Amino acid sequence: MQEIKSYICGEWKSGEGVETELFNAITGEKIGGVSSKGFDFDAVLKYGRTTGGKKLRKMTFHERGRMLKALALYLLKNKKKYYEISAWTGATKSDSWVDIEGGIGNLFANSSLRRQFPNLPYYVDGEAAPLSKNGTFIGHHIMVPKEGVAVHINAFNFPVWGMLEKIAVNLMAGVPAVVKPSSVTSYLTQAVVEDIIASKILPEGALQLVLGSARELINYVKPSDVVSFTGSASTGLKLKSNPVITQNNVPFNLEADSLNAIVLGQKATPDTPEFKIFVKEIVREMTSKAGQKCTAIRRIFVPEQYVDEVQAAVSDRLAKTIIGDPSEEGVRMGSLASIDQVKEVREKVEALAESQNIVFGDMNDFEVTGADKEKGAFFSPILFRNDAPFEKTDVHSIEAFGPVSTIMPYKTMDDAIELCKMGKGSLVSTIVTPDDKEAREYVVGAASMHGRILVLNEECAKESTGHGSPLPLLTHGGPGRAGGGEEMGGKRGIMHYLQRTALQGHPSTITEITQVYQQGAKGNVLEEHPFKKYFEELNVGDQLITEAREITADDIDQFAALSGDNFYAHKRDTNFEGTMFDEQVAHGYFLMSATAGLFVDSYDMNPVLLNYGIDNLRFTKPVYAGAKMHVRFTCKELIPNDVTEKEDDPKTKIKRGIVKWMVEMLDEDPEEPLVGFATILTMVKLKNQ
Template sequence: MNTLTPIQKIPNYTEGHWRTGSGDGELLRDAVTAEPIFIATTESIDMEAALHYARMVGNPALRKLSFHERGRRLKALALYLAERKEQFYQLSYHTGATRADSWIDIEGGIGNLFANASLRRKFPDLPYCTDGDPIPLGKGGTFMAHHLLVPREGVAVHINAYNFPVWGMLEKCAVNWLAGMPAVVKPSPFGAYLTQAVAKAIIESGILPEGSLQILCGAPGNLLDGLTAQDVVTFTGSKQTGLQLKTHPRILSESVPFNMEADSLNALVLGKDAVPGTAEWELFIKEIRNEMTVKAGQKCTAVRRILVPEHLLEDATKALQQTLAQTIIGNPHNQKVRMGALAGQFQKERLLHNVQQLLAVSGLVYGSLDSVPVVDADAGKGAFISPLLLRNDYPFQTDVIHEVEAFGPVSTLMPYKDLDEAIALSKKGKGSLCCSIVTADKTTATEFVIGAATHHGRILVLNQECAKESTGHGSPLPQLVHGGPGRAGGGEEMGGVRGVKHYLQRVAVQGSPSMLTAITGTYQQGAAGTAATVHPFRKYFEELEIGYQLLTEKRTITAEDIDRFADLSGDHFYAHQKGTDFTGTMFHQQVAHGYFILSAAAGLFVDGSALGPVLLNYGIDELRFTKPVYPGAEIQVRFTCKEKLPQDNREEGEIPRGIVKWLVEVLDETGEHVAVGTILTMVRRLL
């Protein structure tokens, strides 16, 4: 245990220094023993100075780094934290979390760093990137536009809930750091000691530029008063608190982007085909048990409403009673314990208050509000409570079960007659972070997903086929958006590239292709190229410049070429045969295979005379055949370096290399395009 005597105040980190707040602050207690352990306070901390420091020191340093450089630092940081995770686990026991609960929080948070580090490959090796496709604006090809995404010049302010002290910080910071913005993190005081320990390790590592991270472990004070239009605010917690923050005068007056992830009444639906004895039935029971007991039900994604076919209501009640009775509750240090304590007595009191509201319209079919058997702990001192399973047989006759959330190991069973009712009940939560349906029936799954999608941020379709690899109902993933409409906050975070864009400013840039090539760092079709003096395949990765261009010799396409390619490939489509009657077709004579034209083009632009820096053909991103090529046509290739993406060596001794994207324009004797594509080559680097 990491209990400190005498009790210490948790240091805050602002303006490059660790600072202890003044005043009494918030007394934090061990969730299991109720012993005082820390004091959280930010009194006397200059909030405006912290924001200014992030903008003036952290922001410029991060903005100068490319996406690839930021991503590599995230990977290094993830490895650094993973080596120190045991100290975080020890602190996490104070929160009432079991080892399994802490794994989700600690290693799940570190996993976000790894995921976003890998995401760098989706971006150019520049501090900014393009968004979407180039847009031609003139018939002559001399005027165009492209959307550009640049890092905002402010700071990301993250105000997080108490239930995931590590994940809550790292899921958000990983994204804003990759985007090029610094962060000021304001965790809930309850569990802030764990958040602070991870933040301290991040700062001590020196991997991120100074000013990238500051942490405030107590009350937010006047933090929001110093916001500007360049900042971004995110909030995780209750809807009521979120609305108070969202309507802060400064946020409204400065139009500060605000993303809210609010607790919601998430539903899990049992399909009518998932009857007792099926694999899906067992998955349903297991999923509900996990959602009620993992983190003692203190997850914003936990299942609060269980929707089952009315003829299976009794079976579901009995099965859930049996499985919940197997839950061992107590001190999370004990390896036999499967459910620890709530975050503290404050949370237990709030939970019981909300449960009483639910019990006014529902019955308690499992658990007790007054007593709970625990292992290696004092139930009177710790914030323990048993899982509470409620049942409401008339879910359309009351709104309470669809409006009041008991944030803990509490769920309510309710019946439905048909799929339309199941969809309607799922929507009565007025917006959720996630929803699940357990079914092996494709029609049921399709109708439910399409019918319910408007009210949920994520939908899991769970059955035997995906169960082995499924991450479960309550697990947000960094590759997917996390958030939901209505009560869930109306926002989204993570989501791979989508999440990064929340911290970037989009601007439409207009100009000539050559000018936009210079600005975007990506060759734009129609831009002036740099005529090749040395064949492009003779140049190493670092030696190649965007716009470096080869105009090849010409080749005449013959009917014999087309016949030989048909025989070689086995593609004897009617349009490639001489004897075809072309009346009523799109062609007026034998036409060359598109893939033959591409192959012939490769024969024109490839230099294979000797070993060189090009290691291999990596693939094709885009390819269009834009005009038929008939026998007698003459083709030529304009071959241009379009974009360069460095690659990291994964193993010692690997050949250093990068990926080069080439714009391949195949032209006929009239100068018109017959094919346009982007091919990729793996090219050796000098270093």
């Protein structure tokens, strides 16, 4: 029997004895055992906070993002080994692809989010809030990494994805992790962690792995820690109710298995492509991972006139699904994760059978290819039919966590929405319809009780990732029974591991803290034009005050002729009575163009490679002929820019950064000089090539 060790406090360690024995789900052969008896969990968490946390918090978001990218590339090189081990869990190759490469994909996705964060260890959230009449007192928000540990207690069904989708987020935020996978499939998680530690890509202490029981681990968490749990609602509730969690107000994210539903729209008649898409989606979700997904379809709602057709079509496809050893040719569904899981699913199927009828499948009589049905954890797909879902309600509360689902009729879309809500909160539901108005009706009615809704039709089906696929840039979680939690979600997910703090002070002080120039702050007026400086030579607050330019009526006429913008307010002969203007007014876009003419230094080659955008352009008051306008041009923010090299293209190899410039258009009015403002983005060359 193989000893499967934990990685804690900087070393691989075994617990005392064996708490849980692990078995190959296909052959029934013993793999090894795990234990955490004798572990000092207080020391484990302290090690993460001190050793791992301190190092991660010193890194910027951009450094953390590049770290995740390097880790993703490293794990991809080793994926063949993970596929081989994944087969022991009963997973087919396509099941393993979702788990392994889907998990690695989360590392890539979160790595790319670095571009939405500053090159700082902390995040500047939102815009400044004016708090005083004269602008000398403003407010802002920053978000800093929590000085604790992310404790992840994961389910058995996705031993790789479940870990990587979570740690990608907390590592990006600058918070270390302690991962506690389900013992049943922890040997696969351990194989991946072993490679992560060997790579030395993560700082020491950034990732620890606890195998075996971790009941005592929760007793040592602090207010600075974050706990996330994926698994059964009952276990999650017990953990969430732990006095240490409640008394210390430790953030606890619960993602529980839910009774997810799919709805066939009334316009998706049997002769439409959507009907076939609906049937295919059901069968895929029943058989993928042998139905062992928190997002799997458990309830199928169909217009009452199409129930027979759906039942026949789903049964026909299920009958063609070959169950067995995933390494055998033609096998499309593997086993459950363990014999214990078979017993649990069987009990739930028997409970459901008391109030509804099995129309496909037999728990005792089914064929298995390439394996011994008695030794492996195999289970037949089971399709129920419930013709009275408002009266026979066990289906809305009992979940068989396997290849089990129930077909039910509905009369109106309001009924379908109500039936979906009877699941008391779900991670996901799907509406399949060719009619966008029907889709809108369902989404608006059902969204309050769902964390995600897939709207599926012929136009998106080929590229759709499917009902059961949470995506790293979208939130994953759901209300009620689904746990009331939220994870992933791109930038939103990272913020779960950051502490938001409100700041108040002078604009110059807030500029220094945020490293983003705030209006009203003192600028560093340069003698040399800022466009002559390389990226490394620029500082936030570097400023240019331009000379003034008079805006003439001829300017306005010529811009109207050149642009074709002959809006009445830009014409001299307009009768302005009853309008918002006193006389001919300058075009806003002419003012922006004139502004560029004032601040652009174009006489010699300089480090500015290109201007590629304008953000937040606003015009605050009309400018009439005769007004004199000048520009205050200030370095607002400096952002590194990764170079993506293309073969045989030297232009892409130029090292550069992004500079955001605050552009303030000002006139001679001492009381209210601001005419307009914008943020200009330039790409600036690095001196060190």
